[in-house]
Amino acid sequence: MISTAVSSEILTAGIDVGTSSVKAAIIRMNAGGWKRDDVEVLALRAERIRRRDLKQVINESFHTVLEDAGVSEKDLAYVASTGEGELVHFRRGHFFGMTTHARGAVYMLPGSRAVLDVGALHGRAMRIDGRSKVLSYRMTTQCASGSGQFLENVARYLGVALEEVGPLSKEAKEPEMVSSICAVLAETDVINMVSRGISTSDILKGIHLSMAGRYIKLLRAIGATECDVAVTGGLAADEGLIQAMRELIQKDGIPMLIQEDPQSIHAGAIGAALWGGYRHEVLERKRQSA
Amino acid sequence: MRPALEEIVGRANALYEDLDFGAVTDWKRRNPGRKAIGYMPIYVPREIVHAAGMLPVGIVGGSDRLEIIRGDAYFQSYICHIPRSTIELALSGRLDSLDGMLFPSICDVIRNLSGMWKLLFPDRYVRYIDVPQNFDARVGGEFWRREIEALRDDLVVLGGEPITDDALNKSIAVYNENRRALIDLYKARSEQPWVFPTPELYVVMRAGNVLPPDEHTAMIRAYLDEAPREDREDKDHSRIVIVGTFCEQPPLGLLRTLERAGCWIVGDDLLLGNRWIETEIPTEGKPMENLSQAFIEHSTATASRYDAERAKGESLIQSVRDNEAEGVIFCAPSFCDPALLDQPMLVNALDREGISHTQFKYSEDTGQFGVIHEQAGTFSDSIRLWSEV
Numbered sequence: 001m002i003s004t005a006v007s008s009e010i011l012t013a014g015i016d017v018g019t020s021s022v023k024a025a026i027i028r029m030n031a032g033g034w035k036r037d038d039v040e041v042l043a044l045r046a047e048r049i050r051r052r053d054l055k056q057v058i059n060e061s062f063h064t065v066l067e068d069a070g071v072s073e074k075d076l077a078y079v080a081s082t083g084e085g086e087l088v089h090f091r092r093g094h095f096f097g098m099t100t101h102a103r104g105a106v107y108m109l110p111g112s113r114a115v116l117d118v119g120a121l122h123g124r125a126m127r128i129d130g131r132s133k134v135l136s137y138r139m140t141t142q143c144a145s146g147s148g149q150f151l152e153n154v155a156r157y158l159g160v161a162l163e164e165v166g167p168l169s170k171e172a173k174e175p176e177m178v179s180s181i182c183a184v185l186a187e188t189d190v191i192n193m194v195s196r197g198i199s200t201s202d203i204l205k206g207i208h209l210s211m212a213g214r215y216i217k218l219l220r221a222i223g224a225t226e227c228d229v230a231v232t233g234g235l236a237a238d239e240g241l242i243q244a245m246r247e248l249i250q251k252d253g254i255p256m257l258i259q260e261d262p263q264s265i266h267a268g269a270i271g272a273a274l275w276g277g278y279r280h281e282v283l284e285r286k287r288q289s290a
Numbered sequence: 291m292r293p294a295l296e297e298i299v300g301r302a303n304a305l306y307e308d309l310d311f312g313a314v315t316d317w318k319r320r321n322p323g324r325k326a327i328g329y330m331p332i333y334v335p336r337e338i339v340h341a342a343g344m345l346p347v348g349i350v351g352g353s354d355r356l357e358i359i360r361g362d363a364y365f366q367s368y369i370c371h372i373p374r375s376t377i378e379l380a381l382s383g384r385l386d387s388l389d390g391m392l393f394p395s396i397c398d399v400i401r402n403l404s405g406m407w408k409l410l411f412p413d414r415y416v417r418y419i420d421v422p423q424n425f426d427a428r429v430g431g432e433f434w435r436r437e438i439e440a441l442r443d444d445l446v447v448l449g450g451e452p453i454t455d456d457a458l459n460k461s462i463a464v465y466n467e468n469r470r471a472l473i474d475l476y477k478a479r480s481e482q483p484w485v486f487p488t489p490e491l492y493v494v495m496r497a498g499n500v501l502p503p504d505e506h507t508a509m510i511r512a513y514l515d516e517a518p519r520e521d522r523e524d525k526d527h528s529r530i531v532i533v534g535t536f537c538e539q540p541p542l543g544l545l546r547t548l549e550r551a552g553c554w555i556v557g558d559d560l561l562l563g564n565r566w567i568e569t570e571i572p573t574e575g576k577p578m579e580n581l582s583q584a585f586i587e588h589s590t591a592t593a594s595r596y597d598a599e600r601a602k603g604e605s606l607i608q609s610v611r612d613n614e615a616e617g618v619i620f621c622a623p624s625f626c627d628p629a630l631l632d633q634p635m636l637v638n639a640l641d642r643e644g645i646s647h648t649q650f651k652y653s654e655d656t657g658q659f660g661v662i663h664e665q666a667g668t669f670s671d672s673i674r675l676w677s678e679v
Contacts, residue, residue, distance in 0.1 A: 099675065279526055
């Protein structure tokens with residue numbers, strides 16, 4: 001067990017409550033540290049909600065990640081929530097999704113000056129500075145056709161496991177484009193494609209290209225055309241989507257570098273834990289000066 | 291929630307939600323022959339109404355629980371919401387328990403509402419209370435004394451009984467107790483906002499709109515005793531002051547949203563009329579002069595009051611300092627002239643002091659808080675994360 005009392009190292013937790021899954025992170029960081037070397041991610045956890053009681057999923061995720069990290073709740077200097085984290089009743093503080101994804105992105109990919117957070121419900125592009133401060137942002141509108149939930153629905157119609165979506169999309173020969181405006185119409189498109197005998201790979205690639213187009217548009221709207229872009233959120237793990245985005249920027253000659261990290265889906269939770277560490281320091285300083 | 295606290299907050303919530311003003315009807319049933327007098331924001335000297343043996347009833351619109359059917363026909367679209375919901379309350383018979391209505395001069399809309407009342411309800415007592423904007427005791431003070439004496443004389447006629455100085459002094463003492471309790475409540479909330487969440491504080495304070503003052507004071511004192519016994523944990527929120535809520539009241543959901551978004555409200559101007567006089571009023575001597583003097587010398591600073599002595603924003607900055615707030619949220623009703631015209635001057639004052647602020651508008655029937663939640667949350671993040679970096 002690691003004690004926070006013996007050194008300037010502290011332990012913090014971040015819990016990112018998303019629409020379809022709960023992500024949790026435990027980190028150890030040097031007090032006041034900002035660089036990657038100051039931080040060690042001890043454990044990460046992603047738990048799908050699957051119509052279960054959300055509070056129960058949050059509690060299970062938290063206790064499992066604590067176990068994985070080999071620490072107990074009382075060792076934590078700060079528990080931070082993000083996303084729909086108001087249900088994390090044991091949190092010390094809550095940070096907004098943009099704030100935490102930006103921080104997590106800079107931790108994982110320090111050269112990033114833009115973040116594309118693509119989750120189950122929507123996509124959000126942010127311009128950030130080197131300290132992860134959000135300078136501007138744009139979000140997809142309320143329509144779900146640019147979201148992970150839509151992709152998940154389509155995978156279910158096609159009888160494909162989520163893990164297979166990316167590899168299958170990369171095998172596409174002649175992608176079939178879908179409507180990028182409305183999820184309902186897009187789903188009708190997919191049903192038509194299946195009846196026309198279009199291959200699963202070409203359907204998925206068409207969907208990826210359609211979604212990628214929307215995300216590139218968001219990034220262009222915030223002026224992030226000549227910088228490193230970190231992709232975070234659940235869809236960062238979709239290699240088919242990442243490849244589609246890279247193909248589109250190459251085709252349009254946009255000097256943008258799309259990057260993802262194996263920990264990208266945990267960016268919100270890691271960012272929350274990092275900001276929690278920072279706030280712990282600030283509050284300690286205030287307490288001591290009082 | 292512990293039963294004792296639940297009972298207090300539950301009662302306050304029930305009073306807040308009762309758009310039929312059942313508490314007023316009950317009071318009249320318990321006090322046959324006595325009258326109830328409604329008043330609009332911001333300030334009326336309730337002591338005079340109380341000394342007449344009547345119940346002062348604060349009317350602050352219909353909140354988000356009243357569907358406006360007839361009220362919209364009386365007003366153009368580009369004014370605030372409170373007059374149309376107040377008319378709706380009256381036309382639907384919900385204010386039938388009121389024997390009279392007072393309209394203090396806060397803005398043109400409320401002034402015109404008093405005229406409409408006279409036309410719509412010719413059998414009821416209606417008075418437009420002209421508040422001085424000159425705070426020289428020899429000018430505004432004299433004017434205000436005459437104004438409230440005229441109110442007293444009207445109430446003598448309406449009630450059919452004299453209002454003695456002794457009765458006025460006793461009423462002033464009752465309201466002094468009420469003000470003291472509210473000051474204690476606000477101080478306690480500022481020190482421990484997680485113990486006294488603003489949505490609770492608000493309904494407890496608002497209960498004073500319909501309860502007799504001594505009963506309301508007892509409720510505040512009981513809440514002050516019970517709330518700290520509840521197991522409530524502090525959160526790492528930012529401390530903010532909200533400004534602009536003195537007349538049309540924000541829906542309760544908005545106050546909850548601000549706290550859920552990571553903002554502890556440690557200062558506000560909600561129902562400001564209840565805290566308009568900032569000191570105790572003497573309970574001996576000539577009560578009408580004392581009431582007048584208190585208004586001239588100890589009125590709180592707000593948008594509808596002209597203050598020649600203090601620079602705009604001075605008292606807001608003082609409130610930020612006193613409450614150790616980290617930022618200000620300008621939270622004003624749409625089309626509220628007094629609040630919105632004041633805002634640029636207050637913004638300038640805050641900018642000069644380097645105090646963070648953000649702003650949005652609401653209506654008493656606002657039902658969607660997603661955007662406000664996002665804005666307040668990112669404001670809280672910016673205060674907590676970037677004020678020192």
